[in-house]
Amino acid sequence: MTTERLVPISIVGARGRMGKTLIREIVLSDSMILEAAVDREGGAGLGQDAGRLAGLHDIGVTVVDELRPRRNSVVVDFSLAHATDANIRRCVEAGVPLVLGTTGLQKSTRELLRTASREIAIVSAANFSVGVTLLTRIAGLVAGSLGESWDAELLEIHHSHKRDAPSGTALRIAKAVAKATGRDLEGVMRTDRAGEHARPRERGEIGVAAVRGGDSIGEHTLMFLAEGERLELTHRAFDRAIFARGALRAARWVASRAPGLYTMADVIGLGDLG
Ligand SMILES: NC(=O)C1=CN([C@@H]2O[C@H](COP(=O)(O)OP(=O)(O)OC[C@H]3O[C@@H](n4cnc5c(N)ncnc54)[C@H](OP(=O)(O)O)[C@@H]3O)[C@@H](O)[C@H]2O)C=CC1
C-alpha cells in the first residue's frame, strides 16, 4: 500500500477569481489540505471561512491577512504583482517552496525570484495549463523552422477585470518565438501601432495585441503571416480550473524538490521551453 503524504497548501489571493478556484480544487482533493488562505490587509474576505468564500461549505480555515507558512507546506500565490516580493521573502524565511502564478511582475521581482531560488524551490509560470505549456514549446519549434521571414504576431483576449497587459502568457510565448529566431524580445516587441507609433511593419518585429472584455477566461493566438498564407496556433481556456489544477500539480511536484527555479514544463517533464 502506498501512503502519499497530504501536502498542506497556503493560498495567497484567496478571495480572487483564481484563489477561490484553487480553494475549491484543494477541498475536493484527497492529496492536499488547505493550511491557510491569505488575502489583502483590509480586504473584504478577511475573517470569513475559506471554504464558504469559495462557494462550498465551512472547512474551519479563516481568511487572514498574513502569510505564515509552516515547514513541509507549499505556498501558492495568485495575487497581485505588487504583493509578490513580500510573499517570496516570507517563503525564503520559512524555507518553504513557492508556486507563483501572478503575472505582470516587475523586472526586480523576477530578479528576486532568481535569488530566492538558490534557497527554496520555486515553480513560476504565467500559465499553468498543460495546453499553453505545449503551445509555448510548439511556438518555438515553428518559429525556428519558419525563420524571421514569416511575421509573428500574437493576439490575447481576457475578461474585463484583468489588470496587466499584455498577458504574462503572451509575453512568454513571444519570448519563445524571439529566442528560437535569435532575437531579443525587448528590442523587437511592438504593443502599440497607433498614433505616433503608426508605420509599416518592420521585418523581425513581434507584435502583441491585447483585447479586454466580458468574461473571457483567456485566449491566445500566435500567427505566422507570409505572402499568400497564414499559420495560426490557438489556445482557449474555458474554465479557470485548468490553471488551478496545473498549479496544484506543480505544488505537489515542488514539495520534494531541491532549491531551484522551475517552470510548468519541468513539472510535466517537457524540459526547456526556450
Ligand atoms: N499563471 C496562471 O496560470 C494564471 C495566472 N493568473 C494571474 O493570477 C493573478 C490573480 O488573478 P485573478 O485571481 O483573476 O485576480 P483577482 O484580482 O481576482 O485576485 C487577486 C486577489 O489577490 C488579493 N490581493 C491583493 N493584494 C494582496 C496582498 N498584498 N496579499 C494577498 N492578497 C492580495 C486581491 O484582493 P483585492 O481584490 O481586495 O485587492 C484579490 O483577492 C493575476 O496576476 C493573473 O494574471 C490568472 C490565471 C491563471
Ligand SMILES: O=C(O)C1=N[C@H](C(=O)O)C[C@H](O)C1
Ligand atoms: O488574468 C488572467 O485571468 C489570466 N492571466 C494569465 C496571464 O496573464 O497570462 C493566464 C491566463 O491567461 C489568465
